[in-house]
Amino acid sequence: MNDGWNIVVCVKQVPDADDVTIDPDTGTLNRSDAPAVLNRPDHNAVESALALREAVGGTVTAITMGPPPAKAVLQTAVGAGADGGVLLTDRAFGGSDTWPTSLALARAAEELDADVVICGEESTDSSTGQVPPGIAAHNGWSQLTYVESLEPRPDEDVLVGKRDVEGGYERVAAKLPVVVAMEFGANRPRPAGLHRKIFAETEFEPVEWTASDLGIEDRVGLANSPTKVGGMDTASPVERERERVDTVDDLYEHIMEVL
Amino acid sequence: MSAQETNGTLQLPKMQSETPDYNDAYDAIVVGAGLAGTAAALTMAREGLDVLMLERGPAPGTKNVFGGVLYTPTIRELVDVDSAPTERYIAEKRFSMLTSDGDETAVSMRPGAWRDEPHNDSYTVLRRRFDEWFAKQAVDAGVTLITETTVTGLVRDGRKIVGVETDRPDGEIRAPVVVLAEGANSLVSENEGLKDRQEREAVAVSVKEVFKLDRETIDDRFRLDGDAGAAYNYFGEGAVGEAVGGGFVYTNKRSVSVGVAYRIEDAANGQTPEATLDAFESHPAVAPLIRGGRRIEYSAHVIPEGGAKAMPDLVHDGAVVVGDAAGLVLNSGVHLEGTNMAVESGYHAGKAIASALADGRSDEAALAAYPRDLEDSFVVENLRHYDWFQQTIADDRKFLFEDLPRALADAETEYFKMDRTAKDEHTDAARDRLLDAAGGWFGAAKRAWRFRRMLS
Numbered sequence: 036m037n038d039g040w041n042i043v044v045c046v047k048q049v050p051d052a053d054d055v056t057i058d059p060d061t062g063t064l065n066r067s068d069a070p071a072v073l074n075r076p077d078h079n080a081v082e083s084a085l086a087l088r089e090a091v092g093g094t095v096t097a098i099t100m101g102p103p104p105a106k107a108v109l110q111t112a113v114g115a116g117a118d119g120g121v122l123l124t125d126r127a128f129g130g131s132d133t134w135p136t137s138l139a140l141a142r143a144a145e146e147l148d149a150d151v152v153i154c155g156e157e158s159t160d161s162s163t164g165q166v167p168p169g170i171a172a173h174n175g176w177s178q179l180t181y182v183e184s185l186e187p188r189p190d191e192d193v194l195v196g197k198r199d200v201e202g203g204y205e206r207v208a209a210k211l212p213v214v215v216a217m218e219f220g221a222n223r224p225r226p227a228g229l230h231r232k233i234f235a236e237t238e239f240e241p242v243e244w245t246a247s248d249l250g251i252e253d254r255v256g257l258a259n260s261p262t263k264v265g266g267m268d269t270a271s272p273v274e275r276e277r278e279r280v281d282t283v284d285d286l287y288e289h290i291m292e293v294l
Numbered sequence: 295m296s297a298q299e300t301n302g303t304l305q306l307p308k309m310q311s312e313t314p315d316y317n318d319a320y321d322a323i324v325v326g327a328g329l330a331g332t333a334a335a336l337t338m339a340r341e342g343l344d345v346l347m348l349e350r351g352p353a354p355g356t357k358n359v360f361g362g363v364l365y366t367p368t369i370r371e372l373v374d375v376d377s378a379p380t381e382r383y384i385a386e387k388r389f390s391m392l393t394s395d396g397d398e399t400a401v402s403m404r405p406g407a408w409r410d411e412p413h414n415d416s417y418t419v420l421r422r423r424f425d426e427w428f429a430k431q432a433v434d435a436g437v438t439l440i441t442e443t444t445v446t447g448l449v450r451d452g453r454k455i456v457g458v459e460t461d462r463p464d465g466e467i468r469a470p471v472v473v474l475a476e477g478a479n480s481l482v483s484e485n486e487g488l489k490d491r492q493e494r495e496a497v498a499v500s501v502k503e504v505f506k507l508d509r510e511t512i513d514d515r516f517r518l519d520g521d522a523g524a525a526y527n528y529f530g531e532g533a534v535g536e537a538v539g540g541g542f543v544y545t546n547k548r549s550v551s552v553g554v555a556y557r558i559e560d561a562a563n564g565q566t567p568e569a570t571l572d573a574f575e576s577h578p579a580v581a582p583l584i585r586g587g588r589r590i591e592y593s594a595h596v597i598p599e600g601g602a603k604a605m606p607d608l609v610h611d612g613a614v615v616v617g618d619a620a621g622l623v624l625n626s627g628v629h630l631e632g633t634n635m636a637v638e639s640g641y642h643a644g645k646a647i648a649s650a651l652a653d654g655r656s657d658e659a660a661l662a663a664y665p666r667d668l669e670d671s672f673v674v675e676n677l678r679h680y681d682w683f684q685q686t687i688a689d690d691r692k693f694l695f696e697d698l699p700r701a702l703a704d705a706e707t708e709y710f711k712m713d714r715t716a717k718d719e720h721t722d723a724a725r726d727r728l729l730d731a732a733g734g735w736f737g738a739a740k741r742a743w744r745f746r747r748m749l750s
């Protein structure tokens with residue numbers, strides 16, 4: 036592949052975690068007041084996609100699934116330097132859990148002839164971390180999760196990921212095509228250039244694909260989502276004793292009492 | 295793995311790897327999406343100009359602080375104010391003197407006319423909501439708004455200002471005119487030599503807290519109903535201690551804004567904003583108004599109070615200065631205004647730029663209609679009229695802030711005292727207290743003369 040890799044970066048629009056509150060009575064997220072922003076770990080995904088493009092050449096295509104306003108996160112990615120964008124938007128996608136969501140993204144990545152798909156490790160509004168492995172599973176591609184850094188070997192069609200594991204790290208070499216979940220905070224996302232940002236927010240237009248464009252209109256949405264939220268509960272914090280002990284012996288006594 | 299396998303007509307995304315060059319793609323760059331900047335941008339867009347507005351916050355309004363009352367006559371000319379996110383209209387103004395001993399003497403006014411539309415064009419607003427809405431009106435009119443972008447300097451070609459430098463990579467952008475609407479802390483204008491660093495005496499510091507309360511609680515405490523609201527202003531030692539300034543309490547829909555503003559010189563001399571605000575909020579005349587409220591916001595800001603004398607040059611080759619950056623704030627004790635003047639200045643600047651650019655010019659002389667029109671407007675008129683005020687109250691601080699409020703409280707106590715002495719004697723004693731404080735008949739007459747312009 037001498038013209039570089041087709042790099043696809045998956046991004047998600049979420050309510051700004053700084054402004055989200057939890058309704059203490061219902062236990063549900065109060066999202067209405069929070070502005071919609073790019074999922075924070077996705078900034079790391081975009082950055083590693085751009086760095087990978089610098090290393091091996093090719094293009095970065097940002098892709099998101101959501102209602103039309105989700106275009107904003109594609110603008111963020113294109114502002115940072117992505118070359119193009121795809122918006123998966125269709126009423127049929129409504130209510131999808133991680134299974135149909137990763138199916139849609141997997142099908143789109145296939146259409147884009149992706150060599151590498153990069154995602155953030157999880158989304159701040161649902162925190163499952165299931166979508167990146169889901170994409171790999173749907174397409175039967177390799178996967179690298181919780182990756183700290185990437186090392187491409189374009190001559191061998193291989194991408195090596197450095198993964199944080201207990202007691203150290205491991206380096207895993209994956210054959211293309213591969214799906215990568217970047218660890219949150221793994222890199223320092225670059226700020227958008229001024230002119231690129233203006234372009235992204237004024238002239239850039241993503242293409243829009245529907246569920247039937249991808250041939251999956253009967254396999255997405257609420258009806259095709261195996262997980263159901265049975266209920267929500269809030270955990271109330273335990274009141275601390277706030278006792279001070281002066282000596283180690285006293286502390287020992289206290290611990291023994293509890294045990 | 296090709297598109298053709300499933301759907302031959304699927305449109306692939308267009309790769310847009312080349313970034314266009316936006317130098318001189320816009321007619322004007324506005325620095326700051328506050329009220330002055332947005333008014334300028336909106337006015338220019340309506341005149342058919344392409345405008346780029348740069349804002350450092352994540353959204354317009356997030357970096358803006360003011361007491362809380364917006365006067366809307368000029369905004370009404372530009373946009374449909376009735377659809378704006380206002381909090382309450384001002385149904386009551388109250389001016390109150392506080393001593394540090396807990397005394398309060400107040401004058402309250404509730405003209406019936408204020409209850410009728412358009413409510414004397416006076417509303418409390420929350421800037422985060424209002425500025426965002428106002429900027430959206432500009433965007434709807436065609437303005438390009440770019441947020442999270444801080445202007446750090448100006449680009450020049452010889453003397454002429456031809457663009458701005460931002461904190462972003464590839465961050466320089468050029469346009470024929472730059473509108474500096476960067477606010478009170480106008481670092482770019484100062485660093486670029488467009489205005490002098492402000493004198494300490496001419497700058498006030500303001501700190502403000504917002505307390506959340508039920509709508510009904512606010513209605514009951516302030517005697518309000520519907521969308522009616524109250525603006526309470528406080529003076530005297532009980533409001534700002536040893537400093538020269540005042541305190542305020544304004545009602546929003548479901549919150550109350552409480553704050554103090556006084557000369558930054560007093561803060562530099564050791565009177566900290568947090569202690570001043572704390573003392574004000576604990577005053578027996580103020581504490582019950584916010585009792586039980588949950589503090590949801592804390593903010594601080596500087597206010598240029600130099601008046602007409604401290605106004606910098608408003609036009610330069612290729613640039614104009616508007617709003618707080620131009621020092622357009624009025625504090626006459628009775629009138630506290632700034633945002634309306636910011637809007638007015640942005641409006642006149644926008645008009646002047648449009649007509650200069652129509653002649654293919656952007657030099658200082660071509661833009662001179664802006665300061666000329668502002669000079670003819672209420673903005674400079676009012677600033678000049680009240681120019682004497684700041685210094686006069688500073689000179690007479692002890693009388694105005696300590697002696698007078700206390701003498702009033704003493705006189706009231708005396709006048710209404712219930713005992714077995716004749717009322718005549720109480721009246722005499724009350725008058726004596728006041729005259730003592732004012733320096734006898736002669737002193738009182740002198741002071742009355744000195745402050746006559748406050749109501750003229």
